[in-house]
Amino acid sequence: MNATIEDVPQRRSAFRRLFRDGAALLALAVLAVIVAAALLAPWLAPHDPFATTRQPLLPPVWNEAGQWAFPFGTDGQGRDILSRLLYGSRLTLLMGLLSVAIGGGIGMVVGMLSAFYRRIDPFIMRVVDVLLSFPAILLGLAVAAIFGTGVTAIIIALAIATIPDVARVTRSAAVVVMGQDFMEAGRAIGLSDATLIRRYLALNCISSVFVFLTLRFGQVILIGAALSFLGLGAKPPSAELGMMAAQGRDFLFFAPHVATIPSLTIFLIVLCANMVGDALRDVLDPRLRR
């Protein structure tokens, strides 16, 4: 160390560091635009997303037959795709976010308890195994049978389907952390189990779990779309990206935009979420700072 002791080094804030990563910044910007557009849907949408017109399957503007009144064209029932996209993103984002937050939160607690109290570990992990063996679609059907169909049912089903995966990932990360001396050091200081789990275990597992959750966010949106398609989620007149893509399936050969535009939107959301998640992991973990 050549610097003298008076040179107190400057510390960069987490956001500053995030902004230095160009790709992550772009992804964050795109995601921000999509979220903002979804939130402002009632003001931005040029048409009523549910109103049908006499011009079904109108192509988007970049096609010569397109009209500026319907920038992304219309769907099979003549509804404006742009407007439905704006409203649909709301539901899709909300669904993905809530189910990942609820399922991820519960899964993390379960995984950490399993690693912390080795006595209950075999029992918790066998329950997780059983849950893992149910496909999310089947869970969705079961939840719909209990709570009825609808967005709430989908969120509950997706959250439940997320718990075992997150519990597994958290547990494997937590077992490694539990083996470290600093856990013992925390105990030697006299910290309670709750504090040890919160400030030692959780803080040290969260970065790996966080990346898994951003990936899971993409999967959840896709499964949610599948459930909507099966008629378990959003009900037909309401707009949801997955459902829109599913409805476009029938016209795939002569009006591909009906399915591809919502699909590309899903793709964009999932991609950006993954990139931001990756960058956040780097930023949040002090060891990966440069």
Place this chain on the structure above:
Amino acid sequence: MTETTGPLLRVEGLVKHFPVKKGMILQRTAGVVRAVDGVSFELRRGETLALVGESGCGKSTTGRLVLRLIEATEGRVELAGEDVRALDTGALRRLRRKMQIIFQDPFASLNPRLTVGEILAEPLRLHRIVEPAELTERVHELLRVVGLAPYHAQRYPHEFSGGQRQRIGVARALSTQPDLIVCDEPVSALDVSIQAQVVNLLQDLQAQFGLSYIFIAHDLAVVKHISDRVAVMYLGRIVELACKDQLYADPRHPYTQALMAAIPRPEPGAAGTRQVLEGDVPSPLSPPSGCTFHPRCAFAKDRCRSEVPSYRRMADGRFVACHFAEDIPKAEAAVDPEGADEPRYRRRLAVLQAARPQEPQPA
């Protein structure tokens, strides 16, 4: 300081057996590892007791049993008259203030997600050692005491070198103003020059705060430098416990003699006279009958194979667990107290004595 008479720590018949499980679902106990098998000693206030021995002899386990970081199978641990093993969870957490630990690996022993300031503030807040308003000031003071600078408080552990991290570990142990610190090989992961700094820091702090140390180590040069008394452990038992000078001048237990002989001696020809220990440490799963050291002992007789030697006090005050401790010849290879016969060893001691901790850095 509630009680000034009597030893700070009294350990009696401490036993830890780890069950070895077999099978995946219906786990049955296949055997027990006798990690610690009846250890007794006392520690006076302000004293340093070294625990030495080969890897796996149970010295670290003993340290953790004393602090009740792992639960003992049997035995009694008394800290300042209080029965540590009888305490409930809350009382134990309060008592932890009085007993702390410094770890071997400075890279694994600090929570990487907390800044150094947070690490040091945690015990202060938990045990309400200072008023919340004085928290920062105390953290800075702790950093200065161990030779770091106050601005280091904002940094994360990974930004420090091994020696600096170990100083942070020392500061954390000091923060609760403990009476007892278990130093679990605190310098064996550090360079020799840094070792000297940390060892001297520990000694200075002992003089300043009247600390008592249990110093777990396998480096006999460091042990000689820092300890008052030394306990030599073999297969979960103490085989010899004596004052440093007694032990280094004339080890009585054959195992201690072999350990002393194993101190590296770089002069040509010196190795010829060395008493080399044959064989490996027996499995603690099935220790040998009688004296557990007999398969490797050059002086073993029939009695050693059948009868477990008692842990007894010899005429000169030391404790030893050997039937023939009085009759065993003085080891030729024993290092004399001044280390005069061994230049490299003497140099190590000189380094230890010369290197004082750096002056506390200005704020």
